[in-house]
C-alpha cells in the first residue's frame with residue numbers, strides 16, 4: 560500500500576479500536592458489531608459509488624472512468640473458479656434540469672447494458688442541496704463499502720482500491736481523503752467562507768483539531784454505517800460531511816484520515832457561495848445542537 564496510513568491518535572479512535580478487537584463495548588454499539596460480523600463472508604464486497612450531480616455536462620466521461628476503476632477492483636479478487644466479477648453500482652443523484660437528467664438516464668441505461676461489473680442508476684434528487692442528494696443516494700445504496708465522491712473526480716481513482724481495503728480489511732468505518740492545507744481554495748470569497756467554516760468545525764463542533772480537511776469529495780464508508788447515519792442526517796447543504804464525521808466521532812467509530820493529492824480542477828465550481836454563506840454556519844450549529852440534545856443513535 561503506497562499511502563501513509565494516518566490513523567488519528569485522538570481518544571475516540573483508540574476507543575473504537577478497543578471495542579473492535581476486544582469487544583469491550585456492548586450496548587449502544589451492539590448493532591454496529593452485529594453488522595460487522597455478518598459482512599464479507601465471501602470475497603469482494605459489492606461497492607457502491609454515490610455521486611451527487613448538478614448540471615454536470617461531462618458526467619459520461621466521469622462514469623466511464625469510474626466504471627474502469629471498479630472493474631479493476633473486481634478483478635483483484637481471484638477465487639478457485641477464476642477472477643470473481645463482483646458487480647458494483649454507480650448511483651448518480653441528480654438535481655439538474657429535466658433535459659440534462661433525461662440525457663443522463665438514457666445514456667446510463669445504454670452504458671449499463673454493456674457492463675459486466677457495474678450498474679449505473681440515475682436518481683432524481685430532492686433539489687434541496689448536495690447533502691440532501693447524498694442522503695438519497697446513501698439510503699438507496701446496497702454496497703458493503705460505499706464511496707461518496709464529487710462528479711469532477713477530485714482524487715485519482717486508483718485510490719478506490721486503497722480506500723476499499725481500509726474498510727474491508729483494515730477495520731475502518733469511515734475513510735476520508737485529506738488534501739494539503741495549502742491548496743488553492745478558489746476565489747477570495749470562497750476562501751474566506753471555507754476558512755470560517757473550518758474554524759467553526761474546529762472550535763464549535765469538534766472542539767478539538769481532529770481533521771485538516773473535512774470537505775474533500777472522496778470518502779469511503781462501511782455501507783451499513785453510512786446508511787444508518789444518512790437515516791438521521793439533518794444537513795441538506797454542503798456541511799453534511801461534517802455531520803457524518805461528527806456522528807462518527809460521537810458513536811466511537813473508527814475514522815481514518817488519508818493524505819491525498821488532488822487532481823487539477825477540471826471545471827468551475829458548482830457550489831453556490833452566497834447560498835452557502837447563509838446556510839452553512841447555521842447548519843454547523845444545528846449539528847452541534849443536535850449532538851448535545853437529542854443526539855445521534857448507532
Ligand SMILES: Nc1nc2c(ncn2[C@@H]2O[C@H](COP(=O)(O)OP(=O)(O)O)[C@@H](O)[C@H]2O)c(=O)[nH]1
Nearest residue numbers: 611612613652654688689692709710828829830
Ligand atoms: N445533486 C446535487 N449535487 C450538487 C449540488 N451542488 C453541488 N453538487 C455536486 O457536488 C459535487 C461537488 O461540486 P463541486 O463544484 O465539484 O465542488 P467544489 O469542488 O467544492 O467546488 C459535484 O458532483 C456537484 O455536481 C446540488 O445542489 N445537488
Ligand SMILES: [Mg+2]
Nearest residue numbers: 709711713828
Ligand atoms: Mg470539485
